Amino acid sequence: MSTTRNQAKAAEMATDSTPWAAVRSGRSLRVTTAVGAAVLASVLAVVAFDVVMNDKGGLTPQAMEHLDESGVENPVTAVLLNFRSVDTWLEVGVLVLAVMSVFALHRKNSLTSSPPVQRGGYVLSRMTGAFVPLLVLGAGYLLWRGTHAPGGAFQAGALFAAAGVIVRLSGRNALQYIQGWLLRGVIILAFACMAGIGILFMTAGRNFLEYPAAHAGTWIFLLELVATISIGAGLWALFIGTHPMPLGRPPSRTANGTDT
Amino acid sequence: MTLSTEAIFTLTAVVVFCLGLYGLIASAHLVRKIMAINIMGSAVFLLFGSIARRNMLEQSDPVPQAMVITGIVVAVAATAFALTLARRIHAETGTTQLPEERGSE
Amino acid sequence: MQVIDILLGLAAIILAWRALVVREAFPAVVLFIVYGMVLSIAWVRLQAPDVALAEAAIGAGLTGALLLEAVGFLERQWPEAPEHSA
Incomplete structure (x- = not known):
């Protein structure tokens, strides 16, 4: 990367692109910001220290007390999918919104028409073949053990997405085998399922997403399975979406640009 | 000490x-x-995690942990959206700076 | 164990600082990814292994991939680089 600075300089002259190292002009602004940040740091340090050292509140006792009713043994999973499941539902909704916004900003690409990157070499291709099945296996393991040990839908979904990203980077265009409506459906599946199940419970006289105590574990595992698939597909779509064909000017350095 | x-x-x-x-x-x-925004966000998460440990109990508070996990996913979604916006700005204007700052170069 | 905590905290601070001030784009993003990995060890020290997994996979991994992709894309958009003279 020793040439990056030269590239930056050249770019500055030719296209007005901002060099990476550029700082906002005005030394006074930077000094003021630095002093302000230092003052803020001291104030925040005092306040945060006071909270951490002296405030002995917290929800640990309540969470541990009701853990038996939650249907899972891992307290974090119990909070995520039982005690505060509305948070998780809305979070999955945020992911759907982000995917929609990312693709709405593209002028000519749709979810399934983004082109393949250039093919990787033999080593990358073989490594992909070895790693992707392991990642999928690891995702399934994390999902399964999330009910009683660290792990769960979010981590498993992230591993799924990572497998998809590696496939993408190795130059394979997995999207050509997937129907666009199918991928859209998978991304929105968890949001829709949680809303539907929540409303179903409400018609049975319970609160939104309040599971029947006897089958809470089963419901949580089903929702986690759906959430894993949706989160994985959503995070993957975010990467595909920010990895489109060049907008505007065509790439000019593709001849040696093997770093994608 | x-x-x-x-x-x-x-x-x-x-x-x-x-x-x-x-x-x-x-x-x-x-x-x-x-x-920089991502670095700030992960610092906030770390503070939240420290607060979750403040009771020195066997089990650290699961509620902040769950909220941090939710927050990490929201942060990556927002980052992807912001990077797409940055690319769009670059495609439209040829620069990767905000308009207010461009004049002061 | 206190030494490990202090070293982790210092490493996080230094990595974040370097990521924000280093002059080239690619090393900055790599420093950001390493910073995320150090933070995920800090999460283990805070007895939050669930968050450690999420931070390593999403906070460092996927965010890093997105940032690297954006940096590569924006640099490819720049015109022909001069000769490798530096």
């Missing part, structure tokens, strides 16, 4: 947050600004 784990990471979080704030304001490149 012995500092507990959560005290050390509280200080770390505060310092890193303010570093990120400085980077956000001082740097001009949009991708770097987005990175």
